[in-house]
Amino acid sequence: xxxxxxxxxxxxxxxxxxxxxxxxxxxxxxxxxxxxxxxxxxxxxxxxxxxxxxxxxxxxxxxxxxxxxxxxxxxxxxxxxxxxxxxxxxxxxxxxxxxxxxxxxxxxxxxxxxxxxxxxxxxxxxxxxxxxxxxxxxxxxxxxxxxxxxxxxxxxxxxxxxxxxxxxxxxxxxxxxxxxxxxxxxxxxxxxxxxxxxxxxxxxxxxxxxxxxxxxxxxxxxxxxxxxxxxxxx
Numbered sequence: 001x002x003x004x005x006x007x008x009x010x011x012x013x014x015x016x017x018x019x020x021x022x023x024x025x026x027x028x029x030x031x032x033x034x035x036x037x038x039x040x041x042x043x044x045x046x047x048x049x050x051x052x053x054x055x056x057x058x059x060x061x062x063x064x065x066x067x068x069x070x071x072x073x074x075x076x077x078x079x080x081x082x083x084x085x086x087x088x089x090x091x092x093x094x095x096x097x098x099x100x101x102x103x104x105x106x107x108x109x110x111x112x113x114x115x116x117x118x119x120x121x122x123x124x125x126x127x128x129x130x131x132x133x134x135x136x137x138x139x140x141x142x143x144x145x146x147x148x149x150x151x152x153x154x155x156x157x158x159x160x161x162x163x164x165x166x167x168x169x170x171x172x173x174x175x176x177x178x179x180x181x182x183x184x185x186x187x188x189x190x191x192x193x194x195x196x197x198x199x200x201x202x203x204x205x206x207x208x209x210x211x212x213x214x215x216x217x218x219x220x221x222x223x224x225x226x227x228x229x230x231x232x233x234x
Contacts, residue, residue: 013053052076070134100132161212162230
């Protein structure tokens with residue numbers, strides 16, 4: 001895995017919030033920035049997608065129209081990307097934020113050409129706002145961007161340290177996979193990413209690297225052959 005040259009990193013909003021489950025854990029985000037800077041200095045182009053769960057879990061509220069709930073979620077991801085981008089800048093990293101819809105002067109409108117231009121300048125590119133459409137998650141958003149931009153892999157930094165055959169919180173005997181094919185993820189509905197995103201990975205041969213965000217140096221390890229999460233092969 002040490003030969004990856006372009007990756008898209010998915011961070012969950014809840015993970016960024018740390019132990020408080022809302023807001024931000026600045027020291028955690030600064031450590032993520034340090035790791036991303038290290039892989040960038042070693043020639044890896046890094047894009048980042050962030051969920052909105054530290055602000056909004058709209059699907060738990062049945063009284064709100066699904067389209068409106070998803071729009072709130074999209075805006076939550078924009079807020080997260082603006083915040084995290086600023087922390088990255090304090091760590092000396094050039095950043096840009098792209099969205100699939102206009103956000104005034106706060107972000108730029110996504111296009112493949114614009115993203116590639118920013119990558120060529122050594123910038124870390126944040127992809128906010130999901131796909132811009134309701135009924136699609138940030139999982140689908142990251143897979144779409146990874147495919148469009150010919151990424152070598154998607155890095156999924158999660159609260160759990162890999163893919164298991166059952167929920168390790170509920171089953172102490174749950175077995176962790178070192179690797180498994182994306183077909184198995186789809187057939188067994190293992191929930192690594194949502195079903196739409198899983199099928200897109202399978203059809204477009206986009207591998208996933210799933211690991212624990214809280215593990216020390218986990219992002220750098222994923223890029224330097226010291227990976228001990230789960231590789232989802234295609």
